[in-house]
Amino acid sequence: MTMDDNKLTFDKLTSDLTHHIRINKGFLIWMGFLTISLFICLYAYTIQLRTGLGVAGIRDYVTWGMYLANFVFFVAASLIGMLVSAVLGLIGMKWITPITRIAETIAVAFAAVAGLVIVSDMGRPERLAYVFIYGRPQSPILWDVTVITTYFVLSLLLLFLPLIADMAIIHRKVDNLPSWLKPVYKSLSLNFTDNPQQNKIINRSIRILLILLIPAALSIHTVTSWLFAVTSRAGWDSTVFGPYFVSGAFVAGSAAVIIAMFFFRKNYKLQDYLTDVHFNNMGKVLATVSLVYLYFNINEFLVPGYKLKRADAVHLQELFAGKDAILFWLIQVGGLLLPILFMLFRRFRKPLPIMLISVAVLIAAWFKRYLIVVPTQEHPFLPIQHVPQNFMHYSPTLIETLITIAPFIMVLIIITLISKFFPVIPLHDKKKKKGIDHIKFD
Amino acid sequence: MEDINNPHSPNESDNEKGSTRRNFLKNLGLAGVGVATGAAALYSGHIFEAKKNVSGDQRVLLTQDGKLVQVDSLEIKALNKDKEELHESMWRGGIPGKRWVMVTDLSKCRNARKCISACQDAHQLRPEQYHMNTLQMQDAPGTAPYNMPKNCQHCDNPPCVAVCPVDATYKRPDGIVIIENDRCIGCRFCMAACPYSARIFNWIEPKDAAIHEGQDYNAELNVPQKMGTVSKCLFSADRLREGKLPYCVEACPNGVYYFGDENEDAVTNGTTKETVRLSKLLRDNGGYQLMPELGTKPRVYYLPPKNRLFPFEESNDLTPEKA
Numbered sequence: 001m002t003m004d005d006n007k008l009t010f011d012k013l014t015s016d017l018t019h020h021i022r023i024n025k026g027f028l029i030w031m032g033f034l035t036i037s038l039f040i041c042l043y044a045y046t047i048q049l050r051t052g053l054g055v056a057g058i059r060d061y062v063t064w065g066m067y068l069a070n071f072v073f074f075v076a077a078s079l080i081g082m083l084v085s086a087v088l089g090l091i092g093m094k095w096i097t098p099i100t101r102i103a104e105t106i107a108v109a110f111a112a113v114a115g116l117v118i119v120s121d122m123g124r125p126e127r128l129a130y131v132f133i134y135g136r137p138q139s140p141i142l143w144d145v146t147v148i149t150t151y152f153v154l155s156l157l158l159l160f161l162p163l164i165a166d167m168a169i170i171h172r173k174v175d176n177l178p179s180w181l182k183p184v185y186k187s188l189s190l191n192f193t194d195n196p197q198q199n200k201i202i203n204r205s206i207r208i209l210l211i212l213l214i215p216a217a218l219s220i221h222t223v224t225s226w227l228f229a230v231t232s233r234a235g236w237d238s239t240v241f242g243p244y245f246v247s248g249a250f251v252a253g254s255a256a257v258i259i260a261m262f263f264f265r266k267n268y269k270l271q272d273y274l275t276d277v278h279f280n281n282m283g284k285v286l287a288t289v290s291l292v293y294l295y296f297n298i299n300e301f302l303v304p305g306y307k308l309k310r311a312d313a314v315h316l317q318e319l320f321a322g323k324d325a326i327l328f329w330l331i332q333v334g335g336l337l338l339p340i341l342f343m344l345f346r347r348f349r350k351p352l353p354i355m356l357i358s359v360a361v362l363i364a365a366w367f368k369r370y371l372i373v374v375p376t377q378e379h380p381f382l383p384i385q386h387v388p389q390n391f392m393h394y395s396p397t398l399i400e401t402l403i404t405i406a407p408f409i410m411v412l413i414i415i416t417l418i419s420k421f422f423p424v425i426p427l428h429d430k431k432k433k434k435g436i437d438h439i440k441f442d
Numbered sequence: 443m444e445d446i447n448n449p450h451s452p453n454e455s456d457n458e459k460g461s462t463r464r465n466f467l468k469n470l471g472l473a474g475v476g477v478a479t480g481a482a483a484l485y486s487g488h489i490f491e492a493k494k495n496v497s498g499d500q501r502v503l504l505t506q507d508g509k510l511v512q513v514d515s516l517e518i519k520a521l522n523k524d525k526e527e528l529h530e531s532m533w534r535g536g537i538p539g540k541r542w543v544m545v546t547d548l549s550k551c552r553n554a555r556k557c558i559s560a561c562q563d564a565h566q567l568r569p570e571q572y573h574m575n576t577l578q579m580q581d582a583p584g585t586a587p588y589n590m591p592k593n594c595q596h597c598d599n600p601p602c603v604a605v606c607p608v609d610a611t612y613k614r615p616d617g618i619v620i621i622e623n624d625r626c627i628g629c630r631f632c633m634a635a636c637p638y639s640a641r642i643f644n645w646i647e648p649k650d651a652a653i654h655e656g657q658d659y660n661a662e663l664n665v666p667q668k669m670g671t672v673s674k675c676l677f678s679a680d681r682l683r684e685g686k687l688p689y690c691v692e693a694c695p696n697g698v699y700y701f702g703d704e705n706e707d708a709v710t711n712g713t714t715k716e717t718v719r720l721s722k723l724l725r726d727n728g729g730y731q732l733m734p735e736l737g738t739k740p741r742v743y744y745l746p747p748k749n750r751l752f753p754f755e756e757s758n759d760l761t762p763e764k765a
Contacts, residue, residue, distance in 0.1 A: 052669045053628070054645030063630045063643060123628015123643065123670030130627050134608040141607035141631060230605065231635045232736050380639045381733060382592060385577050387570050
């Protein structure tokens with residue numbers, strides 16, 4: 001390659017991956033919509049702050065409702081950063097490189113907001129600091145706080161480190177940037193000049209982070225599953241809850257990444273970078289983790305279903321044929337079995353079909369958390385008597401629903417901002433792959 | 443003390459027998475030494491006594507670990523702790539030397555629900571909020587239904603205490619599981635962990651919150667109740683501290699409840715006020731615990747619902763939620 005060719009390829013690459021970094025009408029409308037929606041939801045939260053958790057449908061028996069299901073879902077979705085970057089990356093899958101930043105963005109967004117979701121479930125949110133002041137290490141909540149914070153910091157670093165080189169390229173080579181963004185990129189680039197020494201430090205740091213990320217990610221969802229599994233209630237009292245939750249998290253996260261890939265590809269015109277091959281491969285990943293999840297589902301329902309201990313029998317009866325049966329079978333068939341079947345065929349792993357399948361899987365994933373959290377509490381060991389009708393069966397309220405939607409809006413805002421102001425595809429990595437080894441920074 | 447302080451007494455008989463000058467001088471010398479010694483003894487004794495600060499007024503006190511000790515009243519000093527610190531040590535320390543235990547005789551419960559109203563009055567609870575609830579139970583389709591009062595079992599291995607992230611709920615040495623609502627963050631993990639559904643939550647502003655505003659918080663009664671915090675049965679720790687039986691036990695018209703101290707092996711019936719041996723009561727009547735297979739080690743025992751002389755009346759009424 002001659003120097004000129006080099007320059008040409010590099011310019012096209014840079015422009016392809018950074019042309020979306022500008023404030024346009026579409027972005028403003030989208031952000032305006034998100035912001036207004038968020039404020040409506042936050043207003044609902046102020047009502048809850050004033051009048052108490054009673055504005056939600058939760059009561060003394062079903063004491064954990066949608067907020068907690070939402071929390072589990074958010075922790076689950078954040079796990080994907082670890083699967084794509086760490087697991088697939090460390091075993092040497094080259095095709096995942098353009099997807100890593102998308103996965104890390106999703107991980108950071110969901111992990112950051114998961115903490116807020118759990119605050120919305122607290123009766124006394126103003127006492128949040130008590131968890132740190134009076135924290136008791138025996139409580140799984142302390143473990144959860146510790147590992148989620150750790151995972152969030154690791155994910156944030158893993159998002160940031162590969163960005164350093166990209167920032168250096170952008171602030172030197174891209175001219176049509178909003179003027180106020182230039183100094184931001186410059187300071188974020190930390191004086192990176194692409195010399196071998198710097199690259200060595202960054203690459204080594206990333207590798208260490210990737211290795212640390214695996215136990216941290218496994219911990220966050222295993223510990224979250226223990227919030228339930230450490231109790232003796234039917235439906236929660238399970239020894240496979242850790243891997244059951246982790247495999248379920250990979251399903252939700254993979255689906256979220258595929259959906260994000262689809263929209264970035266379309267909106268930011270990345271067809272040359274997120275190709276059918278990537279969708280095909282992510283489809284295979286989703287099919288694989290879904291099969292693992294199916295395996296744990298069979299364990300989780302068949303074993304207690306075979307014995308039918310009294311409390312388990314009531315619980316399973318409600319799920320299989322009782323009042324939760326329609327939702328349960330929609331989730332298991334529509335969100336797990338059918339997607340697996342479809343994904344076995346190549347034509348369903350094309351961008352559009354696999355995106356639609358992912359949407360179904362992701363919706364099912366949320367309702368699956370709902371079914372894990374709620375029905376168990378509707379039939380405790382001792383009968384529910386002498387209480388109002390709304391204590392016996394949980395039905396979410398409008399305010400509760402709005403407060404549950406708020407975190408999704410926050411995640412969308414975070415993902416939108418990160419993807420808008422930084423290249424969605426790692427630029428520096430791509431440059432190397434194209435054989436452009438060194439571009440002189442002038 | 444008298445003899446030592448009066449050095450003259452042994453010498454006086456000598457003076458009567460002979461009054462020679464030598465003897466007189468000798469006696470005078472001895473007396474002088476005696477007086478000096480006595481004075482010195484008196485003086486040092488006085489210093490010693492002053493240091494000891496004895497008033498002679500002896501008081502009998504009970505120490506925190508349950509021992510009786512005798513202390514001079516001048517030795518008793520007020521502890522220089524602020525009220526909050528004192529409360530905290532009282533609430534967490536429990537009532538010394540006691541191991542509270544409750545026995546509920548299911549053969550006597552006619553579902554009068556007087557225990558419930560007494561409890562709800564004392565703890566400022568709404569009608570749908572139960573520290574104590576009576577459940578209509580039927581163990582199997584063929585067995586007879588019965589009424590079962592159910593409160594916190596004050597487990598010796600409490601799952602609720604294990605999961606609390608902030609030490610708001612804890613197990614005291616006297617066996618009571620307390621909830622402190624000025625510490626509780628409202629995560630409700632304890633409610634999820636409790637297999638007896640014994641805990642309740644203040645979902646909205648507690649009953650008569652405006653009336654009770656400003657009232658000093660007492661963890662042993664858990665009033666005033668606070669919005670956004672958990673509440674539960676406390677074995678009426680405030681009453682026990684006064685040497686009285688719990689509210690529910692006292693209110694029962696049917697003699698269902700026995701309450702007492704496991705250390706003394708004695709429980710008192712709240713209705714008849716008859717005190718019986720705990721071990722004998724449990725042995726003679728087939729006492730058992732609720733769901734002991736969960737390993738919670740409850741401090742509430744039940745006597746089986748046998749030989750009932752009254753019919754079982756179905757009354758699973760719904761309490762409307764009062765906003």
